[in-house]
Amino acid sequence: MKSPFVRTLSSALLFGLTVIQSTAATAQTYPVKPIRLVVTFPAGGAPDILARLFSEKAQLGQPVIIDNKPGAGGNIGADIVAKSPGDGYTLVMGTVGTHSINGALYDKMPYDMVKNFSPISLIASAPNLLVVNNDLPVKSVPELITYMKANPNKLSFGSPGTGTSVHVSGELFKSMTGTSMTHVPYKGRQFAIPDLVGGSIQLMFDNMPSALPMAREGKIRALAQTTAKRSPAAPDVPTMAEFVPGFEATTWFAMFAPANVPKPVIDKLNAEVIRVFRLPDVQDRLKTLGLDPVLSTPEELAKYQAVEITKWAKVVKESGAKAE
Template structure:
């Protein structure tokens, strides 16, 4: 099962009921907010990481608020379509953006004149989740730890090749950042998604890659893949025995994050309420299990924590893009 299939399956658990409103459970009656449906705008098609996170949280948020939370997919133009939807909607606390960090980090570094700017146009509401990627090698590669892999790569500069989900993907930029920091040479072989790159790893066409755990776990169990590290800042509950690259490169953190944002001018009451509810939902055992099964770690971070995460990710990815020699289009 590839990662997209896993994400779609996880989202399906929420999709059937995320529109349900339960007035009897409404917790916002005292303040009057919310008193009608809320919209989560997602800048990607259904089934991807931000969509899955949006739907799982939307279901529980609707139950807790007593109002429907509608997921509205608006893909296209590197996030511009979704950004325009947020900008043109009333800034009244009933329309939010749910996206990954690439909209504010990778896209601005790779494309000119996007038409939106994080600092100018948006306010952080909640750091909902992160989705760690794992450094995986073909079992024929004589390395069982990250340190052994680095030593092997240094002994044979350029002899090992790595697969990615395409130029400019988080998979690509994570590897370029690791290469640059550790001083190793690997040959890049880009693919069109993990549906192509993971089979290439299994077949030995590439030696190493970064991918999400659901795309790799079955192959790990069968001995067809070895996991060496995760690109998150710390180990994940999904695979607690797999070390973080940050354990040998302090500050290394390239795990994609997903969060909720609002347009500048949105009432503070709305931001505070949604942020508080998201934090509580992220701790619910069934939500944790559902997200973990999709390769996602729930967080429920505050607006300040989300802002710090976005700015940090922007800085790290900008450096990785420069190291990879990717030119702005």
């Protein structure tokens, strides 16, 4: 006759084996239905471009459906995913805003940027591009700073939402140059750009993939990019640090799932993200847009996110920026 200890141990081992077998089976069969990939901004911006590239190229046996849920600096879409079941069927194209900046900027966050998500992979990073209305009488960063100091609070800068890297880049610029201007948040860049071209707002630190084609067409004027080194996509555009030493604001994009998604499912998604974004035609497309492919393991993304949260909390505090 087995002792109670042996019976308990046997039951525990059997339960553990059942869980392992169930998890393995889940990974083998996943996915059995379409996957919803939430984009926290409107169509046309860098997060949407990346999500649609993944949707077009993914070979998971089920379609990846893009669902644009903009608003509140990306918080609305990210919150939907944070509160979704941890089964791998709802994902989010996270941004530096939704998963690093917003926690410091908003007094009340609807989700925890770390605890409510399972990291999958970094995907890409990019500079923001300081672009101005063509009628603004400045053609360089020094000229812009001089103009702003002579005309305090005369200029307005737009962003696709409070807490985005576009917004915080502007706040960092104000802080580091001792200038003042008014922030005008929109529900997405597609609403801000017509106002920039028309002159209702005068400047913007837009994501390079969105802004560079318009600057090349002459619709707006590019003054500087915000990464430490010039992007190969725009070698003729100086960095902000060339005029404002120490200025750096990189925007990044990464895929996350809700918390508690089984590791085999996360690993399967990670492998597919890496496969898709290593395809030569996808890499060529990203480079043309000014996006730098940056792929990672889930663990590397978690570590990077932790560093970014600390970095941006310091920037937000020093700039005094707050969600309106």
